[in-house]
Amino acid sequence: MASAFLGGGGENQMNMPQIEIQQQNARTAIQQSRPQMSVRQPSATLEINQDLAGTLNISRTASKLYIDQSEAFADANLKASLRQSKEWSQIGEQAAMAYIAKTAGQGEQLKKIENGTNATPFIARQNGEKPQRQAGMVMMPESAFKVRFNFVPSELDIESKWGKPTIHARKNDPEIHIPKWQTDVYLEQKNWITFSAAGSTVNQRL
Template sequence: MKIMNVPHLNIQSQHAQIGLQQHQPEMSIKQRGADLRIDQELVGTLRISTTASRLYIDQSEAFADADLKGPLRRGKEWGTKGKQSVLEYIAKTARDGERLKKIENGTNVLSELARESGQLKVKEAHFTMVPKDIFRVRFDYVPSDVRISVDWPDPQIEVRRNDPDIRIPKWQSKVYLQQKNWIAFSVEGSTISKQL
């Protein structure tokens, strides 16, 4: 029987490792607010016009109740009363004439006419208020008219926009060899034993 140790080759290796380093700074955006400018003249024109209010009071009917009348009104009333009296007198005369036409019938017309004409009129007394009521005085009111007009200049508005300040720094990547590759060979069992 033969025992033989054959040498064999042992190989050990290590793969290379690459490292990656990255630097990513933040992006920044800044922007100033817009510049706003407003100009306006504060000298305007304000116009206010008014008409005077008017109050009319008509007391003529109240004064008439107290027999305080103007000459035109009194003349008109007397003319109306005179016309009425004339018409009444004409009517009475016509009636009396008709009665006198029938005197031949034996009626005592003359004594009746004398008695009617000689009778005194009965005086009547009345209680009344002066003025008769509150509506005898008339009021007419015209309110004042107010007109307002404003001449105000328009404002001038100017807006200036400011551009944004954008900063984008470079991103950097660094590649490096983190571990080198290597290979090692070794022979084991370098002796051969023979036994016969």
């Protein structure tokens, strides 16, 4: 605010009125608004569908145990007809070969009678004597290994069929909020001016 005075001075002069002027300049103000920026990121949307109505197949074969007692029965002379006939054939063939060898040997002995050998009584005694039988104890069957075992274990087969999961993923864009900044300029105080008169007495001596 400013003030000024207008008028004359001196005691011999007329007391002139004085004008007092008061004024006030205008004044402006600035107001700013700067709100903060905000960023929000929503989570992604994930959907998973799984069909649990699958199938499970389990199959199993039966285990098998094979027991072969043919050799153990053979020790007790319990044999199949084909095997029995084959063995008898072999025994007969061996007996025939042994008889031929024995007869041939005795013939050779008889050929030497002319040399003064006494082969006839020896051959008669050899043909007339029966072999002595010997008694003994044997195991039946002779060994436990005569019984053979063959075991085939069972087999387990498992087959499962399950549906594959269906996965859907969807991203969500970020939410960004940027408010605008604002600056306001306003008149905080108006300008004004006033005039006033003072000292209106007149010096009459003049």
